[in-house]
Amino acid sequence: xxxxxxISSHFLKVIFLLLILGCSxxxxxxxxxxxxxxxxxxxxxDIIYNGKNFKNATSxxxxxxxxxxxxxxxxxxxxxxxxxxxxPITLDNNLHSPPVGRAQGLYIYxxxxxxxxxxxxxxxxxxxxxxxxxxxxxxxxxMNKTRDISVIGGTGDFFMTRGxxxxxxxxxxxxxxxxxRVDIKFYECW
Amino acid sequence: xxxxxxISSHFLKVIFLLLILGCSxxxxxxxxxxxxxxxxxxxxxDIIYNGKNFKNATSxxxxxxxxxxxxxxxxxxxxxxxxxxxxPITLDNNLHSPPVGRAQGLYIYxxxxxxxxxxxxxxxxxxxxxxxxxxxxxxxxxMNKTRDISVIGGTGDFFMTRGxxxxxxxxxxxxxxxxxRVDIKFYECW
Amino acid sequence: xxxxxxISSHFLKVIFLLLILGCSxxxxxxxxxxxxxxxxxxxxxDIIYNGKNFKNATSxxxxxxxxxxxxxxxxxxxxxxxxxxxxPITLDNNLHSPPVGRAQGLYIYxxxxxxxxxxxxxxxxxxxxxxxxxxxxxxxxxMNKTRDISVIGGTGDFFMTRGxxxxxxxxxxxxxxxxxRVDIKFYECW
Numbered sequence: 157x158x159x160x161x162x163i164s165s166h167f168l169k170v171i172f173l174l175l176i177l178g179c180s181x182x183x184x185x186x187x188x189x190x191x192x193x194x195x196x197x198x199x200x201x202d203i204i205y206n207g208k209n210f211k212n213a214t215s216x217x218x219x220x221x222x223x224x225x226x227x228x229x230x231x232x233x234x235x236x237x238x239x240x241x242x243x244p245i246t247l248d249n250n251l252h253s254p255p256v257g258r259a260q261g262l263y264i265y266x267x268x269x270x271x272x273x274x275x276x277x278x279x280x281x282x283x284x285x286x287x288x289x290x291x292x293x294x295x296x297x298x299m300n301k302t303r304d305i306s307v308i309g310g311t312g313d314f315f316m317t318r319g320x321x322x323x324x325x326x327x328x329x330x331x332x333x334x335x336x337r338v339d340i341k342f343y344e345c346w
Numbered sequence: 347x348x349x350x351x352x353i354s355s356h357f358l359k360v361i362f363l364l365l366i367l368g369c370s371x372x373x374x375x376x377x378x379x380x381x382x383x384x385x386x387x388x389x390x391x392d393i394i395y396n397g398k399n400f401k402n403a404t405s406x407x408x409x410x411x412x413x414x415x416x417x418x419x420x421x422x423x424x425x426x427x428x429x430x431x432x433x434p435i436t437l438d439n440n441l442h443s444p445p446v447g448r449a450q451g452l453y454i455y456x457x458x459x460x461x462x463x464x465x466x467x468x469x470x471x472x473x474x475x476x477x478x479x480x481x482x483x484x485x486x487x488x489m490n491k492t493r494d495i496s497v498i499g500g501t502g503d504f505f506m507t508r509g510x511x512x513x514x515x516x517x518x519x520x521x522x523x524x525x526x527r528v529d530i531k532f533y534e535c536w
Numbered sequence: 537x538x539x540x541x542x543i544s545s546h547f548l549k550v551i552f553l554l555l556i557l558g559c560s561x562x563x564x565x566x567x568x569x570x571x572x573x574x575x576x577x578x579x580x581x582d583i584i585y586n587g588k589n590f591k592n593a594t595s596x597x598x599x600x601x602x603x604x605x606x607x608x609x610x611x612x613x614x615x616x617x618x619x620x621x622x623x624p625i626t627l628d629n630n631l632h633s634p635p636v637g638r639a640q641g642l643y644i645y646x647x648x649x650x651x652x653x654x655x656x657x658x659x660x661x662x663x664x665x666x667x668x669x670x671x672x673x674x675x676x677x678x679m680n681k682t683r684d685i686s687v688i689g690g691t692g693d694f695f696m697t698r699g700x701x702x703x704x705x706x707x708x709x710x711x712x713x714x715x716x717r718v719d720i721k722f723y724e725c726w
Contacts, residue, residue, distance in 0.1 A: 188726045190695070207412060210458075216426040218409035218454070219598035219618055222587060222606040226412040236596040236620050238409055238642075240426050242457040260456045260485050261464045262428075264598070266640045267622040268590075274641045276466055276656055278485035291484050291496045293688060294671050295640050295658035306671045306689025308483060309496025311510055315380070316533055320691055343696055343726070346378045346533070397602060406616040408599035408644070416602040428599055430616050432647040450646045450675050451654045452618075466656055468675035481674050481686045498673060499686025501700055505570070506723055536568045536723070 192319065193345035198279070198338050199326060200243045200259040201251045204229070206332055215241035219264070229331055233272075234265035245279060249326050249335060257281040263296070272297045275305060281313070288312015290340065296323055307340060318344040382509065383535035388469070388528050389516060390433045390449040391441045394419070396522055405431035409454070419521055423462075424455035435469060439516050439525060447471040453486070462487045465495060471503070478502015480530065486513055497530060508534040572699065573725035578659065578718050579706060580623045580639040581631045584609070586712055595621035599644070609711055613652075614645035625659060629706050629715060637661040643676070652677045655685060661693070668692015670720065676703055687720060698724040 205213035207227040217226045219238030224230030230237050240262050244255035261277025272295070279290040289312060294305025307319035319342035327335040395403035397417040407416045409428030414420030420427050430452050434445035451467025462485070469480040479502060484495025497509035509532035517525040585593035587607040597606045599618030604610030610617050620642050624635035641657025652675070659670040669692060674685025687699035699722035707715040 188696075190726065205411065213458075216411040218411055218426040218428050219620075220606070221585065221596040221598055221620075226410070235622075236598040238428065238598050238618065238620070240409075240411075240428070240454050240456045242425075242462075258457075260462065262454055262456075264620050264642055266620045266642075267638075268593075272622075272640065274656075274658060276464075276483065278464060278483075280485045280487065289485050289494070291498070293483065293498075293656065293658075293673065294691065295660045295669050297660065304669070304691035306691065308498045308671070308673075308688045309508065309510075311484065311494035311496065315510065316378075316508065318689065318696065320689075320695065346380065395601065403648075406601040408601055408616040408618050416600070428618065430599075430601075430618070430644050430646045432615075432652075448647075450652065452644055452646075466654075466673065468654060468673075470675045470677065479675050479684070481688070483673065483688075498688045499698065499700075501674065501684035501686065505700065506568075506698065536570065 188343070190343070192341040192343055194317070194319075194342040196340045196342075198245050198247065198256070198340070199249050199335055200245045200338065201333070201335050202241055202243045203333050204239065204331070209332070214243045215239050218262075229265070232268045233270055235268045237265045239263050241277070245281075249337070251333075251335070256283060256285060261292075271299055286313050288314045290314045290317065292321055298323075298325060307342065314342075316344070316346040317342045378533070380533070382531040382533055384507070384509075384532040386530045386532075388435050388437065388446070388530070389439050389525055390435045390528065391523070391525050392431055392433045393523050394429065394521070399522070404433045405429050408452075419455070422458045423460055425458045427455045429453050431467070435471075439527070441523075441525070446473060446475060451482075461489055476503050478504045480504045480507065482511055488513075488515060497532065504532075506534070506536040507532045568723070570723070572721040572723055574697070574699075574722040576720045576722075578625050578627065578636070578720070579629050579715055580625045580718065581713070581715050582621055582623045583713050584619065584711070589712070594623045595619050598642075609645075612648045613650055615648045617645045619643050621657070625661075629717070631713075631715070636663060636665060641672075651679055666693050668694045670694045670697065672701055678703075678705060687722065694722075696724070696726040697722045 203212050203214045205216040217237055218240050220230055221236030243259040245257040245259055246253040258280050263273045263275045266274050275296050276293050291309045292305055293308050296303050303323045304320050307321055310317040322339040324337040326337045393402050393404045395406040407427055408430050410420055411426030433449040435447040435449055436443040448470045453463050453465045455463050465486050466483045481499045482495050483498050486493050493513045494510050500507040512529040514527040516527045583592050583594045585596040597617055598620050600610055601616030623639040625637040625639055626633040638660050643653050643655045645653050655676050656673045671689045672685055673688050676683050683703045684700050690697040702719040704717040706717045
């Protein structure tokens with residue numbers, strides 16, 4: 157009997173140790189996997205209203221600094237412009253491909269000296285392929301080749317997800333059209 | 347001695363396996379519970395400033411497209427309007443019930459063709475019942491009966507929470523007053 | 537043999553129980569540590585454009601209620617003003633210390649009766665000390681000595697972090713300059 161008890165208490169200690177190391181630590185530090193649980197690539201297309209293109213426009217200037225207006229992006233790297241958008245999402249880089257969802261929200265230009273922006277928006281899906289939304293927020297220093305923003309939540313097929321989305325400017329035509337490639341890596345799936 | 351060692355190594359293997367399956371997997375895929383750890387229902391009430399109702403107004407148009415202004419919501423489904431709000435939160439659907447907190451932040455109308463919006467806001471509580479804040483972001487396609495947005499964080503009593511909030515338009519009177527019912531389901535509690 | 541099996545099944549029950557208590561519960565309720573996995577303190581400095589200080593200004597009014605404009609903060613506790621900012625971040629409370637990053641995003645004033653605001657912004661770092669971004673959202677009732685907002689995500693060195701940031705107004709000079717101290721406590725590190 158004595159030796160069994162010894163094993164028993166020894167095992168319990170090992171188990172406790174493993175639990176403490178393996179589990180309790182996980183909400184705190186670094187045991188989490190940096191391998192995505194899901195990956196997706198999309199493109200979205202932004203055509204800004206310029207006073208003449210209402211029919212095709214997918215976004216509009218809605219805020220401007222004292223030196224700006226709501227028809228033309230402001231001087232000083234558009235600092236202070238706020239733009240609301242409802243942009244088509246496509247699976248490839250073709251504006252005329254059938255949209256699979258809409259990117260909706262706002263971006264702001266937030267620096268005098270260079271072009272840089274900040275984004276708060278959602279991908280909204282309502283097709284047989286995907287139903288639900290992915291919510292994003294983050295800084296977009298758009299002169300960099302790639303920029304990372306946060307996936308801060310999701311609903312429907314993307315219930316409670318979190319992750320990182322890498323933005324790349326895939327096209328930029330004058331100041332009316334741009335296209336972003338978005339590589340989404342989810343690290344929390346439910 | 348030998349048989350004890352065999353048990354010992356066998357147990358350790360089982361324990362490791364269980365730890366790997368039960369714990370390491372949990373930050374990645376689907377072991378997480380879709381049963382809420384906390385649920386709450388609130389209503390909030392929005393009275394938009396229209397040039398004549400300053401005393402009662404709880405929100406104001408602060409951004410507009412080139413074809414709009416800051417006193418009347420714009421044509422084309424209010425596309426481009428940005429509204430800042432400080433709305434009372436109540437426990438039932440009565441505007442005159444004692445407020446238990448404030449819903450504060452902004453919403454934008456972000457589509458030309460139909461009414462749809464995007465929200466970034468907080469519920470702010472400072473009573474004996476609740477102290478702290480719940481932060482929300484997401485798309486609100488407000489012609490749908492129910493819409494899901496994300497609970498992206500919280501403070502105080504709602505420390506580090508995440509979840510999903512389901513919005514329902516509970517009343518809509520002309521373009522001055524609306525009331526939203528918000529069913530909050532928290533899936534991460536701390 | 538029989539007694540070994542008894543130990544075996546007894547141990548397995550204990551292990552399962554521990555796993556259920558220690559691990560499965562953790563994504564749901566309260567087993568998570570409220571001890572931060574990382575802490576940081578920063579200051580950021582906001583100089584709002586007032587029509588005369590373009591060179592030094594780090595922020596600009598870009599939205600206003602019907603009774604306001606984009607050069608002077610509006611009456612009624614600035615209710616409805618939207619401000620876009622690109623503020624230097626420093627390690628101490630000296631505006632002239634070398635910036636270690638930029639705080640970029642927007643804040644709004646969202647109450648008629650007192651000063652209170654709502655923030656959506658990022659800390660953007662690109663130095664040898666830190667590379668990456670921290671994304672924040674939340675209500676800032678700025679008449680309170682301390683206010684908590686959420687860290688809703690991060691990238692680079694701050695990959696997938698979540699936490700709570702405590703804001704303190706460290707200086708407030710007229711309506712042109714303010715300085716915030718930000719104590720960031722991360723509770724999810726990867």
